[in-house]
Amino acid sequence: MPKIADARGGFIFTANKEVLNWTSSASLRAGMELFVSGHYYTRSQRASRAIAGHHAGFLREHDVYTDEELAVDPLYRDMLWPGGMGWCAATVIPAPTGDVLFLSVERTHERGPVEDAVIQQLDPLRPHLARSALMSARLQLDPT
Secondary structure (H helix, E strand, O other): OOOOOOOOEEEEEEEOOOOEEEEEOHHHHHHHHHHHHOOHHHHOOHHHHHHHOOOOOOEOHHHHOOHHHHHHOHHHHHHHOOOOEEEEEEEEEEOOOOOEEEEEEEEEOOOOOOOHHHHHHHHHHHHHHHHHHHHHHHOOOOOO
16 A cells, blocks of 8 residues: 555554554554644544545545644644644544554655545555454554
8 A cells, every 4th residue: 555655655554442453554653653642633633534535435634624723733733733744635434343453554654645646546445454453453552
């Protein structure tokens, strides 16, 4: 996925009311650790907006945010943009267990937003990624 999107790397996290598990490309590991330790998953609207859309495909920032909304979201304002990141293609996969799985490929801010052509390449992969992600979630993702 990162190659298709010309991304720095990718990650997956799975969450329910009690636990958040994740794994990522080595290139995104430090950022994911900050994402979790800084509780950005609760402070940002990124995941909740993607979940609320019930979209069975990949989404980008501008599919769920206006420019003004992005500018005030703590994840973008305080973490991603200062770290040179800030564009993604992500998908949400509801699991039969009630968990929610979130898969994302992350681009540098300089590279610019993910194009429609990239989404058109990623969407057909989603069912296969969903099966793999569900198996990973059952194994309780390990970041190491």
